[in-house]
Amino acid sequence: MSRAIPLNIKEFATQRHYRPATIERWLALAAADGQALLDLAAEMRLGENQLSDLWTWAEDVARRDGTSLADVLTSAAMTAARKRAISRNDRLTLVKQELRRLRYPHLCATEERLLELLHRLELPRDIRVALPASLEGDHLTFQFVVTDTKQLRRIADELKRVADSPACADIFALLEEAP
Amino acid sequence: MKPWKPSRIYVEHSEIDTPLVRRLQSRLPEIPLQPVDDLRSAEPDRFDDGKQMLVAQRHRGTFLQHCPAGTSGLVCCNYLVMNFGSNCPYDCSYCFLQEYLANNPALKVFTNAGDGLTEVDTVLRARPERTFRIGTGELADSLALDHLTDLSCELVPFFAERSNAILELKTKSNVIDNLLRLDPKDRVVVSWSVNSAVMMREEEPGSASLDERLAAAAEVQAAGYKIGFHFDPLVAHDGWEEAYRDTVTQIFRRLDTRRVAWVSLGSLRLTSQLKALIRQRPQVSRTALTELVVGDDGKERVWRGLRVKMYRRMLQWLRDVDSCLPLYICMEPASVWEKTFGMIPSDRQVAQRLVGAEA
Numbered sequence: 430m431s432r433a434i435p436l437n438i439k440e441f442a443t444q445r446h447y448r449p450a451t452i453e454r455w456l457a458l459a460a461a462d463g464q465a466l467l468d469l470a471a472e473m474r475l476g477e478n479q480l481s482d483l484w485t486w487a488e489d490v491a492r493r494d495g496t497s498l499a500d501v502l503t504s505a506a507m508t509a510a511r512k513r514a515i516s517r518n519d520r521l522t523l524v525k526q527e528l529r530r531l532r533y534p535h536l537c538a539t540e541e542r543l544l545e546l547l548h549r550l551e552l553p554r555d556i557r558v559a560l561p562a563s564l565e566g567d568h569l570t571f572q573f574v575v576t577d578t579k580q581l582r583r584i585a586d587e588l589k590r591v592a593d594s595p596a597c598a599d600i601f602a603l604l605e606e607a608p
Numbered sequence: 609m610k611p612w613k614p615s616r617i618y619v620e621h622s623e624i625d626t627p628l629v630r631r632l633q634s635r636l637p638e639i640p641l642q643p644v645d646d647l648r649s650a651e652p653d654r655f656d657d658g659k660q661m662l663v664a665q666r667h668r669g670t671f672l673q674h675c676p677a678g679t680s681g682l683v684c685c686n687y688l689v690m691n692f693g694s695n696c697p698y699d700c701s702y703c704f705l706q707e708y709l710a711n712n713p714a715l716k717v718f719t720n721a722g723d724g725l726t727e728v729d730t731v732l733r734a735r736p737e738r739t740f741r742i743g744t745g746e747l748a749d750s751l752a753l754d755h756l757t758d759l760s761c762e763l764v765p766f767f768a769e770r771s772n773a774i775l776e777l778k779t780k781s782n783v784i785d786n787l788l789r790l791d792p793k794d795r796v797v798v799s800w801s802v803n804s805a806v807m808m809r810e811e812e813p814g815s816a817s818l819d820e821r822l823a824a825a826a827e828v829q830a831a832g833y834k835i836g837f838h839f840d841p842l843v844a845h846d847g848w849e850e851a852y853r854d855t856v857t858q859i860f861r862r863l864d865t866r867r868v869a870w871v872s873l874g875s876l877r878l879t880s881q882l883k884a885l886i887r888q889r890p891q892v893s894r895t896a897l898t899e900l901v902v903g904d905d906g907k908e909r910v911w912r913g914l915r916v917k918m919y920r921r922m923l924q925w926l927r928d929v930d931s932c933l934p935l936y937i938c939m940e941p942a943s944v945w946e947k948t949f950g951m952i953p954s955d956r957q958v959a960q961r962l963v964g965a966e967a
Contacts, residue, residue: 493897533899535844536911563901564911567947605947607914 438467445470447477458498465499472511473521483525486532501531535607539564543603549596553587560604567604609782609816611755612697614662614715618642618650622666626719628757629664635756651714655706658713659697662753665716667691671724672731675746681904683945683952685936686959689746690724692759693717696749698780698814701893702841705747707882717757725766732773739963742767745778745799752781760786768793774869774963776836780815782824788831797869798828799836802859804851807843811893818855822862829867840874840938842918844898844910849921856925865930870962873922874938875915876900877907904941912944919948934962 442452455463466487470480487501494501501507510527513520530537543560552558557572571588575581591597613636619629621643633641644650650663675687695705695715718724732740744750744763754760760777767775768791776797777787787798800821802808808818816824829835837859842852876895878886886896900908909915919937926933937945942952953961 489897492892493894535914536899536901539911539913561912564913565901565903566912567943604913605916606920607911607917 438463441467441471442477445476447480451477451481462498465502469502469511469524473524474517475521479521483528486528490528490531501528504531506531536564539603539607542608543600546596546600546603550591550594550600552591556584556587564604567601569600569604609814609820611783612752612814614639615660616642616662618644618647618661618663618714620647620663620665620719621645623664623719626664628717628719628721631758632662632664632756651712655710655713656699658695658709658715659699661714662756663714663716664719666720667718667724671727672742675743681941682939683937683942683958684955685938685962686741686955688740688742690728690742690744691718691747692721692724692744693753694747697752698749698812700780700813700815701811701886701889701891702843702876702878702882702895704879704882706885707879708747710885717753717759721759721762725762728766728773729770732770736772738772740773741776741959741963742773743776743778745776749779749781750777751779751783751787751798754781754783754786758786761790764790764792764796767795770795778836778838780812780821782816782820784824784828787828787833792833794832794834797834797836798825799838799869800825801838801840802855803839803841803843804845804848804855806845806847806851807894810891811843811895818858822859825859826862829863834867834869835863836869837871838874838938839922840872841876841895842873842922843876843895844914844918845894848918852918852922853925856922856929860929865933868930868933870934870936871926872936872938873919875909875918875940877903877909877939879907883908915940916944916947919944923948934964936962 438455439452442455447455455466458466466480466484469475469483473479475483484498487498490496490501491498506527507524510523511520513523515523540560543564547558547560550558555573559570559572561568573584575584617632617636617639619641623629624641624643629641647663647665650661652658652661671690671692673689673691675684675689693716695709695713696703697715728742744759751760763775763777764787767773774795774797776799778799778801780801784798802818802821803812805818808815825835839852839855842848845851876898878896878900883896883900886893899910899914901911902908910918923935926935936958937948940948946952
């Protein structure tokens with residue numbers, strides 16, 4: 430956050446080779462919104478496509494909640510993510526996650542609940558499990574590699590244990606119908 | 609709802625002396641007809657401008673097509689669509705025509721509906737063993753312009769005399785005066801697209817209110833027509849459960865469920881291009897602000913678990929009203945049908961169930 434902020438939007442966007450149409454749209458924002466976007470873009474050294482994704486989500490949240498782009502970008506959750514003392518790439522990932530959580534609160538809450546239930550399965554490290562992308566499906570994908578029958582039997586035993594667990598039933602119920 | 613009136617009318621030069629154009633002239637004497645040789649010159653630059661005007665032209669392609677919902681991988685109800693015009697005077701925020709007709713948005717009516725009926729007649733005669741469901745509300749509202757065109761006066765008598773077809777007139781209007789003077793002989797279903805109160809109020813400008821739609825439905829039902837309802841798009845807005853349940857309650861408080869041909873459910877689906885167009889609309893729309901994810905067909909919908917929840921709730925409320933209501937869901941894969949209805953029907957089974965509802 431201590432990084433020097435460029436003096437103006439045009440200077441920053443031109444330096445980063447943003448398209449004129451994007452710059453024009455940016456300059457047309459209310460002053461506080463434009464500045465909040467500039468603060469974020471400069472702080473995270475965002476390219477145009479990276480900024481566009483975050484901008485769209487933030488704008489959707491602002492429209493939905495009847496607030497401003499600046500309010501969304503400087504909300505407590507976003508500020509906390511932006512202030513984290515981690516690498517720029519990790520911070521960008523965190524900022525995206527926070528903004529996604531604001532944009533898709535129900536979907537993210539369901540995903541988080543599913544991850545919590547997956548954790549409860551206590552799968553060994555050599556069995557991987559994946560949820561359907563964007564929860565657009567009701568299946569789990571299990572992945573494992575075995576090199577002998579002993580390993581296969583152990584994996585089969587683990588999978589049986591998992592299949593019988595209440596957490597597993599909860600996962601399938603949650604994938605089938607949203608809470 | 610005030611019946612729609614164009615601000616200007618363009619007529620293809622060769623069609624000036626057709627019954628439709630003469631009718632337009634007599635119903636709207638205050639609006640001078642502007643003959644055009646090149647129809648492209650009548651196309652406006654902006655989509656919303658297309659909804660203020662009317663172009664009367666000859667249709668040169670085929671009238672009858674398979675419904676585009678028959679996409680591979682989705683359960684299909686074998687519906688056919690007949691286009692007697694394109695675009696619609698209403699301005700629904702979520703409407704796919706914003707994208708589909710972006711390059712030719714002028715509201716059009718075709719002067720040669722008789723050619724379309726000849727085409728339908730050929731198809732019906734070629735397959736007497738099959739019962740067809742044919743609708744005119746795909747690229748246009750079936751009734752919104754009927755006070756100007758009298759199209760229903762050609763369609764209803766035509767289908768009333770056919771034993772192997774059912775016509776569906778799908779609308780968001782209450783333009784039913786012509787229908788009340790015609791005898792559908794049980795071959796015509798008049799259906800209304802309906803939604804939650806907030807969606808109809810805020811996202812469907814220009815269309816009839818729920819009260820107006822239901823008053824029209826009750827009149828039409830009393831006049832011998834079967835009725836249909838399409839809850840499409842279902843939108844997962846705040847308070848959707850209570851809001852959609854309320855719409856179901858209001859509908860069936862006023863209508864006889866035994867004379868309902870079908871009720872369909874469909875989740876909001878948007879291409880990325882349509883979503884971008886919705887975002888550009890001057891009024892903030894709640895449709896593009898819901899939590900949509902990209903599906904296998906590239907369209908964005910609410911995620912599957914939420915769609916199933918919405919369908920199951922709707923199904924429960926509708927079956928509480930009448931367990932025999934013929935129901936189907938639109939543009940969903942077999943797996944969603946299974947989770948919703950507990951079974952996967954073939955396309956043929958869905959179609960048969962819906963035409964069976966006419967007996």
